[in-house]
Amino acid sequence: MRREIGCNRIDHEVSRRSFVAGSAAGAAAVGGLLTPAQAEAVKSGQKRILQVFLQGGVSQFESWDPKPGTKYGGPFRSIPTSVPGTHISELLPHTAQRMHLLSIVRSVDLKTNDHRIGRLRLEKGRTTGEFPYVGAVASKYLAPPNPPLPGYLHITTRGLEDNTNAFLGAQHAQLKLLGVNAPENLARPAGINEEAAQRRNEFRRLANERFAGRGGQPAFTEAFDSSFEMARRLMKRKSLFEQEPSAKDVERYGSHPFGVRCILARELLNNGATCVKVTHHGYDTHAENFNFHLEQLDEFDKTFCMLLDDLHDSGMLESTLVLVYSEFGRTPKLNQRYGRDHWGASFSVALGGCGIVPGAVVGSTNADGTEVAKREVRGGHLFHTYFRALGLDTSANHDITGRPVPIGDPAAAPIEELLA
Amino acid sequence: MTDLAEDKSMSDPQTGNRPAPPPLPENPIDVTQTHVVAEFKHDIPLTTCRIDPTGQFVFAGAEDFHVYRWSLSGDDSSKTIFAGHQSWVRSLDFSRDGNLVFTAGYDHQIGVWNAADASPKPIRMIDAHKGWVRWVRVSPDGKLLASCGNDNLIKLWSIPDGKLQQEFVGHKRYPYAAVFHPDGKRLASFDLMGVIKDWDIETGKELRSIEAKFMWGFDQKFRADMGGARDMRFSEDGKTLIVAGLTEVTNAFAGVHKPMLLLVDWEKFEHRHKWKDDAYKGMAWGVCEHPDGFLVASGAPQGGNKGMLWFLKPGEEKPFHSVQLSHCARGLDITPDKRQLAVPQFDGKLCVYQMTAPLNISGTARTS
Known part of the structure; x- marks a missing residue:
């Protein structure tokens, strides 16, 4: 489906060219393009993570791994992207234009169809045990001394009171922000x-x-x-939470809750946050999967791309790892309610930015999408990949009062072909 | 409720084909005797069905992007594929003479086909909407085709040349269905949010609008809207707009809601009657009016696979009869002689039901 683009890519191309020219001309020119906070963020050399969590389990068929015309492919078509040969669902037209900034892993198998277990396996990179979440590890190892903001901020509206920091200090636990409201x-x-x-x-x-x-x-x-x-x-x-988003930002990102949350996420990243997670709810589509993905991904697509553009255009994408993921995907087979149920056996994750080869597609599923065909990837592989991309040696140990605990699961390894 | 036993009395035991065309049964309409007279099989779930105006064929969309045609007097071997869409077809209609079939595709296109071709190819594919085409209907004079789609527009097309004649702008969310009033001067449409609009075909202007918010629900937990018409027709006298859908959405993402029929008094443009089945969680997928003064609706449940046919008298709270289907219904249509019903199902079967007592083996009427 074609949708209103909202802004022309050429605007961003011009902006990037201006940025490069500005960089060459010196810091003063850069200062003219970036906000002071962005300029400081770029200058600091800090690495950071943006997690966009599509809660409930986005359908891989309706997003990163479309199978139009196949038994379980559903009604949506695939569209070409800015990466020749790579197609994604027509529900992501804006993202398709920015696919050269992202990569896709199409062969994730978490071996669970349970919301909580799937989430834990992706966040901890382990199949069992108390280990810190991606955001807590980022807070521990990527945050500068005396960071200006808590290391791990999660903008959401719902529950999830997990022990996110595990054995890391309490200062690395997730600080949950209820929407854009200040704590x-x-x-x-x-x-x-x-x-x-x-x-x-x-x-x-x-x-x-x-x-x-x-x-x-x-x-x-x-x-x-x-x-x-x-x-x-x-x-x-405090002012970060008090300032109203500009009319231009609202126009670009959207006035819906996910839009204003992503504006806040950008501001938090600009102002020294190490890991910001934004949850977009509403993908657990046991009924009306297609109508709901139309709505949810319509909201996600442009908003996410505006955030991606802002990170890219400010130069922060080079030092920011961007993750788009769910706790699992959705069943190939449709149920009688036009729904897809939980499916952790063959689904996709998208990532890009710091340390990640752009425009890659890793792994594949079989023709009907019912199982991984090539390069099975588990949560541990992704965890290693994230932090290796950020420059952290995941084979090293956490030091828990003298007791060494491997940062990454020793049974897993990074996806080398994704590492820049 | 009737236990269904397939009536094989009309089949030729040698060929499996039924004689064509079947003689009209002499038995009077008696919905309590509703029984299966034909079952056409497909291996992919069906999305909708319509019977052509001549009563010869039944057409069904399927989740494999194709439309299929079966001869109502034939068997599975009469299945003919209409390939041309790149996505599902959820709505069909015919020219008045039945020579053309129009298909609404989720590939944003309307297909125009010769209905009786042995090897059908689209005569024309029209880039109709930005987004899914959810519905098509032919005007009473046979000259215009109405469509609605995910660009929130209703469009009118000239049938002879496929050119756009009119756009109706006003729905803020997806219009799910659009139907011509029998007088040919007005058009009704129904959207995701339960908004019903009355349009002037000549000017393209919105004349009236009312809401049926009870046929929509906003799931607070998941923050998503669920609603819309799954079928919509005018009564033959034009006095009533009949809508099938859902109500009382309590969990949109699990499909927890009840089936609903809404009858709108077209002259007063107000709700005349609302019917829901409190004992049956699920969706009403199709509705037809019968000249004997009752409605037939088809449905699919939230859980399990027992679809349902409800027979109701307008204004009454409970169906006077119901029939359990072999699987979930995805639509409903009635033959021109008003004696048979076609139901497309999730299990890929298209079942034809006769609303009379079965005929005995010699083909003569059997009363009960």
């Missing part, structure tokens, strides 16, 4: 001025030192300390 209690209590607040904070620090000096376990105070520190940083950046 609660960011404002200083009435009656406490700045000076009083500083004195209270200093008193807390001294009490912690005294506790530690008397043999108290540092882990107890570190967890509290990190919470206070996180709150302090967020209070300083």
Whole structure:
């Protein structure tokens, strides 16, 4: 289906050319194109992650691995992309034009059809055990000292109270943001001025030192300390949640909840966040799979591409790993309600940006999409790939009070052909 | 409720073919005796069906992108493929003489075909809408074809040359169905959100609009809309617009809702009667009016596979009869003589039901 493009790619090409020319001319020229925050983000050299989680399980047939005209292919057609030979679903016309910035893994087999287990296997890169999520690992190893924002921010509207940091410190746990609302209690209590607040904070620090000096376990105070520190940083950046998105941004990204959440995600990344996860709900389509994918992917497609464009045009994409994923895909076979059910045996994940070869397609499914045909990929492979792309040695160990724990699953390895 | 036993009395035991055309049964309409008289098999789920105006053929769309034609007096071997669309066909209609069949494709196209060709090829494929073409209907005078699609437009096409005649702009969400009023001057349409519009065919202007929000639901958890007409027709006298669909959506993504029929008083343009089956979670996929003063509707359940035929009198709360189908219905049509029903099913079968008592083996009427 053709949809209103909203903006012409040539605009972005011009913008990129201008950016390159500006870079060559010097920092002053760059400063004219980027916001100060973006310029700082590019200059800092920090690496970061943007996770776009299509909750419920986006259909691989209706997105990254279309099979039109086959037994289970459904009604949608495939369309060519900016990568010659690569086709994706007609439901992603904007993404198709930017496929040269992304790659697709079409052969993911998580060996589960369970929402929670699928999510955990992708986030932890392990099939079992308590291990930190991608975002927590990013917070631990990619965030600079004294980061301006909590390391792992998740913009969502629903539940999911997992133990995301596992054995990593509490400061690396997911901070869940309910939509674009600021976390609660960011404002200083009435009656406490700045000076009083500083004195209270200093008193807390001294009490912690005294506790530690008397043999108290540092882990107890570190967890509290990190919470206070996180709150302090967020209070300083309160304006990020208070500013209304510009009319231009709303026009580009859309006024729907996913649109304004992606605008916030961009602002958080621009302002020093290490991992930002945005959840787009509504893909668990046991009924009316096609009508719902029309709606959901129509919302996702342009909005995601505006965010991708902004990262690309600012130069931040080179240092930002972008992931688009679900906890599983959907069954090849349609049920009687025009639905597709849970299917973790052969589905797709898209990724791009920092350290990832652009425009690649890894693996394949068979003609009817019922199983992986080539290059089976599991959660562990993806986990290794993400962090190797970001420059982290995933064969190294976490140091858990002297006990080594491998960062990546030793039974898995990176997808080398995806690594730039 | 009737237990179905296939009536094989009309089949030739030597060839498996039924004599063509079958003599009209003498038995009077008695829906309590509704029984299967033919079953055409396909290996892919069907999406819709229509019987041509001559009553010779039944056509069905399938999830393999093709349309299939069977002879109502023949058997499976009469199956003829209409290949030309690149996606599913969910709506069909015919020229008044039955010579042409028009197909609405999710490939954004309308197909025009000779209905009786032995090896059908499209006469014309029209790039009709930006997005799915959800519905096609021929005007009472046979000169115009109405379509609606995912570009939120209703369009009128000249049948002789396939040229666009008129666009009706006004629906904000996908229109699911559009049908001509029998007077040929007006057109009704029904969209995802339960908005019903009345259009002037001559000017293309929207004349009236009412809402049937109870045939739409917004799933708060998943944040998605579910609604729309799955079938829509005018009564033959033009006084009632009849819509089949769903109501009381409690979980859109699991398909938890109830089947609904809505009768709209066309003159007053207000809801006359709403019928839902509280005991049956699922969807009403088709509806037909019978000249004996009742409606027939087909449905599919949320779980299990037992489709349903409901026989209802307008205004009454409960069906006076129902028939359990061998699988989930995906539509419904009635023969021109109003004695038989065709039901396309999810299991790929197209079942033909006769609304009379079965004939005995000698072909004479058997009353019960």
